[in-house]
Amino acid sequence: MTNVTAAIAQEEQILFEQTKRKQRYRQFIKGVLFLLPSIVLFSVFLFYPLLRTIYLSFFLTDASGATTVFVGWDNFVTLFQSTIFQQSVKSTFLFVLYTVPLTIIVSLFLAVIANEKLKGIGFFRTIFSSTMGISVAAASVFWLYLFHPTIGFLNIIMEVFGLEKIGWLTDPSWALIAVSATTIWMNIGFTFLILLGGLQSIDKYLYESADVDGAGYFYKLRRITIPMLSPTLFFVVTVTIINAFQTFGQVDILTQGGPQNATNLIVYSIYREAFTNYQFGSASAQAIILFIIILFMTIIQFKLGERKVHYQ
Amino acid sequence: MKRMLLLFVMFSLAILIAACGSSDAEGSGATETEDGKQIVTFWHAMGGAAQEALDEIVASYNASQDEVEVRAEFQGTYDEALTKFHSVAGTDSAPTMIQVFEIGTMSMVNSGHIEPIQKFIDEDGYDMGHLEENIVNYYKIDDQFYSMPFNSSTPVMFYNKDAFEAAGLDPENPPQTYEEVEAASQAIVESNPDIKGFALQAYGWLFEQLLASQGALLLNEDNGRSGTATEIGFTEEQGKSIFEWVERMNEAGTFANYGTNGDNMLAGFLAEDVAMFLQSSANSRDLIDNAPFEVGVAFLPHPENTDWEGVVIGGASLWMSAGKDEAEQKAAWDFMKYLQSPEIQAQWHTDTGYFAINPAAYEEDLAIEMHEEKPQLKVTVEQLQATTPSYATQGAVMDMIPEERKIIETALEAVFNGGDVDEAYRTAVEQLNTAIETANKARGE
Numbered sequence: 001m002t003n004v005t006a007a008i009a010q011e012e013q014i015l016f017e018q019t020k021r022k023q024r025y026r027q028f029i030k031g032v033l034f035l036l037p038s039i040v041l042f043s044v045f046l047f048y049p050l051l052r053t054i055y056l057s058f059f060l061t062d063a064s065g066a067t068t069v070f071v072g073w074d075n076f077v078t079l080f081q082s083t084i085f086q087q088s089v090k091s092t093f094l095f096v097l098y099t100v101p102l103t104i105i106v107s108l109f110l111a112v113i114a115n116e117k118l119k120g121i122g123f124f125r126t127i128f129s130s131t132m133g134i135s136v137a138a139a140s141v142f143w144l145y146l147f148h149p150t151i152g153f154l155n156i157i158m159e160v161f162g163l164e165k166i167g168w169l170t171d172p173s174w175a176l177i178a179v180s181a182t183t184i185w186m187n188i189g190f191t192f193l194i195l196l197g198g199l200q201s202i203d204k205y206l207y208e209s210a211d212v213d214g215a216g217y218f219y220k221l222r223r224i225t226i227p228m229l230s231p232t233l234f235f236v237v238t239v240t241i242i243n244a245f246q247t248f249g250q251v252d253i254l255t256q257g258g259p260q261n262a263t264n265l266i267v268y269s270i271y272r273e274a275f276t277n278y279q280f281g282s283a284s285a286q287a288i289i290l291f292i293i294i295l296f297m298t299i300i301q302f303k304l305g306e307r308k309v310h311y312q
Numbered sequence: 313m314k315r316m317l318l319l320f321v322m323f324s325l326a327i328l329i330a331a332c333g334s335s336d337a338e339g340s341g342a343t344e345t346e347d348g349k350q351i352v353t354f355w356h357a358m359g360g361a362a363q364e365a366l367d368e369i370v371a372s373y374n375a376s377q378d379e380v381e382v383r384a385e386f387q388g389t390y391d392e393a394l395t396k397f398h399s400v401a402g403t404d405s406a407p408t409m410i411q412v413f414e415i416g417t418m419s420m421v422n423s424g425h426i427e428p429i430q431k432f433i434d435e436d437g438y439d440m441g442h443l444e445e446n447i448v449n450y451y452k453i454d455d456q457f458y459s460m461p462f463n464s465s466t467p468v469m470f471y472n473k474d475a476f477e478a479a480g481l482d483p484e485n486p487p488q489t490y491e492e493v494e495a496a497s498q499a500i501v502e503s504n505p506d507i508k509g510f511a512l513q514a515y516g517w518l519f520e521q522l523l524a525s526q527g528a529l530l531l532n533e534d535n536g537r538s539g540t541a542t543e544i545g546f547t548e549e550q551g552k553s554i555f556e557w558v559e560r561m562n563e564a565g566t567f568a569n570y571g572t573n574g575d576n577m578l579a580g581f582l583a584e585d586v587a588m589f590l591q592s593s594a595n596s597r598d599l600i601d602n603a604p605f606e607v608g609v610a611f612l613p614h615p616e617n618t619d620w621e622g623v624v625i626g627g628a629s630l631w632m633s634a635g636k637d638e639a640e641q642k643a644a645w646d647f648m649k650y651l652q653s654p655e656i657q658a659q660w661h662t663d664t665g666y667f668a669i670n671p672a673a674y675e676e677d678l679a680i681e682m683h684e685e686k687p688q689l690k691v692t693v694e695q696l697q698a699t700t701p702s703y704a705t706q707g708a709v710m711d712m713i714p715e716e717r718k719i720i721e722t723a724l725e726a727v728f729n730g731g732d733v734d735e736a737y738r739t740a741v742e743q744l745n746t747a748i749e750t751a752n753k754a755r756g757e
Binding site for chain 1: 398401514571573576579711718721722725731743747750754756
């Protein structure tokens with residue numbers, strides 16, 4: 001008797017396991033199906049190009065990008081020895097250093113003042129975020145005229161104040177700063193909007209109870225606003241850094257990588273190597289290096305960020 | 313549940329098919345118009361005033377007959393147009409014909425996606441002999457014409473005649489050597505401190521031209537025409553002469569630095585910030601019409617201790633895509649011939665400042681009238697005719713020339729900004745030789 005019940009229980013157990021497995025299997029299929037569209041799109045537009053880039057980086061190519069000679073790690077070795085590429089990496093890091101902190105500080109300042117409930121604040125919010133609606137090309141052309149050596153507005157102002165004219169885009173010590181200024185101006189709109197959104201979603205009770213406790217404006221800013229904004233800030237920092245590494249349009253229109261390669265940022269250098277020099281192999285090698293740099297930067301950020309970011 | 317899944321799969325598939333399908337639909341664009349005209353797509357790189365002039369010519373061709381319709385499409389700069397062509401070459405999206413600048417010649421020949429126009433010349437019994445001799449020299453490679461010459465220009469020196477007069481210089485007798493340019497710059501700056509004497513755009517093409525004008529070769533193996541070039545062809549003295557010329561003017565404070573930006577330089581010239589500069593003669597008409605002062609055009613200068621040898625033909629030619637229908641290619645060929653005709657060349661020459669590649673154009677009434685009215689347009693023609701045919705003035709052919717230009721531009725910029733000439737020159741030469749080596753290696757030779 002007991003044997004029978006045990007056998008039945010065992011059978012039930014097996015059946016249960018089977019059903020469970022079957023169900024889990026169906027769940028898995030369902031999950032894959034839901035992921036399918038993005039898997040397909042990612043494969044076509046990301047994974048395949050990535051693999052192809054890795055493949056190309058080991059070859060020399062002809063003008064149409066077809067591989068001709070296998071050279072192994074030669075492309076990478078040449079790159080690390082090339083003064084042009086070293087300059088390009090240096091400029092890129094400098095560019096990140098110039099643009100990221102300033103963009104965030106300026107946008108944060110604008111977001112904090114635009115977060116006040118004042119009459120007509122909507123007008124200022126629109127103005128502050130307006131650069132988001134301007135394309136990179138249009139903004140660059142606009143700045144190109146401001147930077148013009150003789151008829152540009154900036155040099156006219158310099159003259160009015162009796163200062164020496166600056167070759168904004170022709171002097172290697174100024175060009176990167178000029179491109180950075182353009183980039184900061186262009187990025188403010190987007191960063192401002194995200195930060196303002198973050199500020200708006202902070203719970204009003206926190207401020208109310210702080211008020212009751214008699215906290216001052218700056219105390220609230222330091223102890224409530226910034227910590228509560230940290231997830232948004234973290235997002236903005238990550239995105240701005242990645243954008244800075246991938247800057248292309250401004251450089252192409254303002255300086256074409258010149259003067260003396262001072263603004264030849266990595267992405268522009270990749271473009272030039274591939275599409276004016278037709279060295280797709282060496283361009284791919286540069287792209288791989290850029291990929292690794294960004295990957296590491298992002299990992300470091302997440303490691304550091306996790307400790308500092310305060311999620312509600 | 314199952315139906316949901318099924319729907320989902322169908323949906324994903326639909327997206328996939330749509331994504332893949334759309335490119336097909338685009339590619340197989342009609343090759344005929346609704347009323348049965350053969351369509352010829354023509355990619356070009358003529359912006360601004362030249363684009364207007366070109367559009368006018370295309371419209372006149374379309375109106376002149378009712379079998380072919382040419383559709384001219386602007387594709388950005390020469391570099392950009394060439395890059396686009398290389399990425400679509402051999403597919404249905406490729407244009408019937410494309411305009412490619414002279415230094416793209418080797419990369420087009422090597423691409424394998426073009427139909428040498430020699431084929432049509434032979435079939436048609438067309439005589440290329442009526443074209444300008446120097447052009448025939450440039451575009452004939454191994455006794456074959458790969459492309460049809462179209463717009464050709466030479467570099468000239470533009471100068472501000474009013475500024476010359478104010479400085480007590482003879483506006484009808486422009487400087488011809490580096491040393492004379494320096495002296496004139498000095499005189500102009502002394503008479504008016506608000507205006508600089510001379511500007512040189514950091515542009516590899518101008519460097520090549522300044523080499524040719526003193527009879528120097530850019531690449532060895534006779535500029536790559538007797539064999540594959542293996543290193544640079546100019547001597548240290550020849551190469552440095554240009555760098556040192558700029559350095560001397562820079563130190564004297566008579567040099568205006570516009571970097572690599574040609575448009576800024578044109579604007580600076582028109583705003584009377586600089587009195588002399590070098591640029592393609594293709595800008596002649598635009599400058600003459602828009603300058604608030606009298607514009608002079610002069611030959612390209614050369615160092616005093618060398619003889620003036622001439623200039624290399626700059627500009628572009630027209631290429632035929634391979635793999636198009638015979639009818640489509642024939643139609644494009646007909647349009648190419650139309651562009652060579654004296655009337656059209658006269659119109660093109662006087663509208664832009666490119667010289668007429670068919671010398672018969674200068675006998676046309678339009679050209680004669682314009683030459684009387686604007687004698688500056690004649691300078692480019694005279695300069696070309698005064699050029700001594702040699703390997704130096706035939707110009708270099710190699711596929712790494714775009715890279716060579718970037719390297720030279722960087723070196724020139726270093727000198728413009730007060731950098732050391734020896735160092736800039738040495739780095740440039742090293743990079744040039746490496747680039748030549750890599751290019752040869754990449755071809756698998």
